[in-house]
Amino acid sequence: MSEQPQTDDKPDLLDYLGRLQPALILALLALGIAGWQWWDSNNRIHQLQAELGQRLAASSSVEQESRVLSKQAMDATRDLSVKLGEIQGKLADSQNQQLALEALYQDLARSRDEWTLADIEQIVLSASQQLQLAGNARAALIALQSADTRLQRLNKPQFTALRRAINDDIQRLQAVPQIDTVGITLRLDALIVDVDDLPIASDHEIPAAQTRTRHPQPAGMANRFGREVWQELKGLVQVRRMDAPDSALLAPEQVYFLRQNLKLRLLTARIALLAHDETSYKADLQAAQHWVKRYFNSSDARVTNALVSLGKLANSPVSIQLPTLSESLAALQSSRIGRNR
Known part of the structure; x- marks a missing residue:
């Protein structure tokens, strides 16, 4: 009777171990997987730490380089600011000089126009005097053509009326008979x-005495004296026939x-x-x-x-019948008054 229960306990243990073995296997597998995950995570963490360290080192190097470049950029910006200031100063001086040159050019152009207008006025006045005093239409025509050439070279619109008047006078002078x-x-x-x-x-x-051929005459003082007196008397008196008695x-x-x-x-x-x-x-x-x-x-x-x-x-x-240059003179007077205004 004591051996029967002993025999019954073994099958129960085997059954228990049989039931316990899959769970153990699962537990061991789970433990293995957990260990592998821990090891893999640990490796990844080390890799991340190493990568992070490398990146931090690279970032530090880049930051240092950035600081150097930033300093250089600041220095370059400072230099550029100084140069820009100098350029702006020179630009301001250049603009002032340009304004002064433009004012000077306008003064010179105005003076040149006034000098040219004065010369043309003298030319037209001279042509008018040639017509009035000497009646020399040809000289007056040449003078007006010279004045028109001067105005053509200027090519200023304010002298259009003057050129028109001078051309009208030129046409009138050309129509004068030569x-x-x-x-x-x-x-x-x-x-x-x-x-x-x-x-x-x-x-x-008294005509000059004609040359006479001397013939030998008998010698004698009285005869020679008488012939000379007769020749002298003949030279003093001339007898001519006058076609008109008065x-x-x-x-x-x-x-x-x-x-x-x-x-x-x-x-x-x-x-x-x-x-x-x-x-x-x-x-x-x-x-x-x-x-x-x-x-x-x-x-x-x-x-x-x-x-x-x-x-x-x-x-x-x-x-x-000579024309007058009143039209050109009036145009000159109008041009001078307009420029004075």
């Missing part, structure tokens, strides 16, 4: 030179004054030509024609040519 003043003056000068060579109709000059007989002194008065007539005709005074011009030439016909030898070719020239000159028109 007179050959120079050619007529040269012909008058040639006549003045020829006056001294014109022969007088009643020339009292021709004036002039003494040598009167001949001199006649030639001088004839020259004066031609000279006054030339002055009247330059002044375009046709009445005085023709009166002087007609008086010169009358004197040449009356006192000079009309059968001589030189006198005939002089009369022909005097007739042609007397028939040449010398009077022209």
Whole structure:
């Protein structure tokens, strides 16, 4: 009876161990997994610590470099600020100089315009005097064209009205008929030179004694003296045939004054030509024609040519209707008043 219970306890223990073995296995597995996780976590923590240490060291190095770079940037910024201040100062000086230069340029341009306007005014006044005093339309035209060229070079809009007035006067001067003043003056000068060579109709000059061939004569003081006296008497008296019985007989002194008065007539005709005074011009030439016909030898070719020239000159028109430059002068006055304002 004592052996039966002993036999019954063994199966119970085996059953208990059988039931306990899966749980133990599970517990051991759980313990193993927990150990592995702890070990893995521990390794990861060490790795993170090492990585964090490396990053902290790198961050410290970067921070140090950043501080160095920041200091350098601050120094560079400070230098740039100084340079910027210098540049701003120079820029301000440059702007002041530019303003001064612009003011100076405006003054110079204004002065240049005023000088040019004054020169043009002198040119126009000179052209007006040429028209009024000498009647020289050609010289006035050249002067106005020179003034227009000066204004064209300026190319300023404020001088447009002045250029228009000058161009209008230029067109009026170009429409004036041209007179050959120079050619007529040269012909008058040639006549003045020829006056001294014109022969007088009643020339009292004693001709030079002709050379006579001496023939042998009988010797004798009385005969030789008589022949010489006869030659002298023949030289004192001249007998000429006068085509016009009323021709004036002039003494040598009167001949001199006649030639001088004839020259004066031609000279006054030339002055009247330059002044375009046709009445005085023709009166002087007609008086010169009358004197040449009356006192000079009309059968001589030189006198005939002089009369022909005097007739042609007397028939040449010398009077022209010259325009005035009042429009250009008024435009100049308006330009000057506008600039003064």
